Amino acid sequence: MAQMERQVLLVDADLHQPIQHQIWELTNSQGLSNLIVGQSEINHAVKKVMANLDVLTAGVVPPSPASLLDSKRMASLIQNFGSSYDFVIIDAPSLNVAADAATLGQMADGVLLVVRPGVVDSVNAAVAAEILEKSGQNVLGQVINAVMPQNESHSYYYFTNKESDFQEHAVASQNSQVDRF
Incomplete structure (x- = not known):
């Protein structure tokens, strides 16, 4: 989205085990948790990592x-971000955490x-989606x-190395119905 010249904010809202600061090699001393409790200002906490892409790290793990994420201040921050960015992507912890x-x-x-794959199977993924939908999401x-095609027996694609050229091959799914987004 950022490469398509849209203004994007990536928010690390995993206040249990934040990771975005490591991925983007940023300090995590000021971030979302600090904004929520009023210990930081947006212009100090949000960092530009590339053209059109800003990152808000999680901040100090509370x-x-x-209770921080389910606050009026958090809702207000999300609304504020929405007025400043074309897309706000919120990285949240796993539903099972x-x-x-x-x-x-x-x-x-x-x-x-x-x-x-290997962590969540298709049945549990469908159940999670259904639970979210029933709760109004x-x-x-x-x-x-993190798909590793060589480990997936039901892969749709796999790659072969033939004379240094990588060729993509479609593989028929063993499932009769495939959802595409």
């Missing part, structure tokens, strides 16, 4: 993340589930992350 994602989903326009879809 003793009670759920905390209810934070469901809480944040109530404040967002939609929820995109990210699932990892707008589930936009699912993204499969």
Whole structure:
């Protein structure tokens, strides 16, 4: 989205085990938790990491993340971000870790589930989506992350190395119905 010249803010709302500061090689001393409790200002906490992409790290890990994320101040911040950016992407902890994602989903326009093969199977991913939908969430879809094609017996694509050229090959799914987003 940022590469398409849209203004994007990535918010690390995983206040249990934040990771975005490591990915982007940023300090995590001022971030979302600091903004929520009023210990920092937005212009000090948000960092530009590339053209059109800003990151708000999680900040200091609080003793009670759920109460911070389920606050009027958090809702106000999300609304404020929405007026300044074309897209606000909120990285939340896994649904099996905390209810934070469901809480944040109530404040967002939609929820995109990210699932990892070997960690979440298709049945549990479908159940998670159904639970979110029944709680009033707008589930936009699912993204499969960290797929290793050589480990996936039901892969749609695999790559071969033939004379130094990588060729993409479609592989028929053993499932009769495929959801595409």
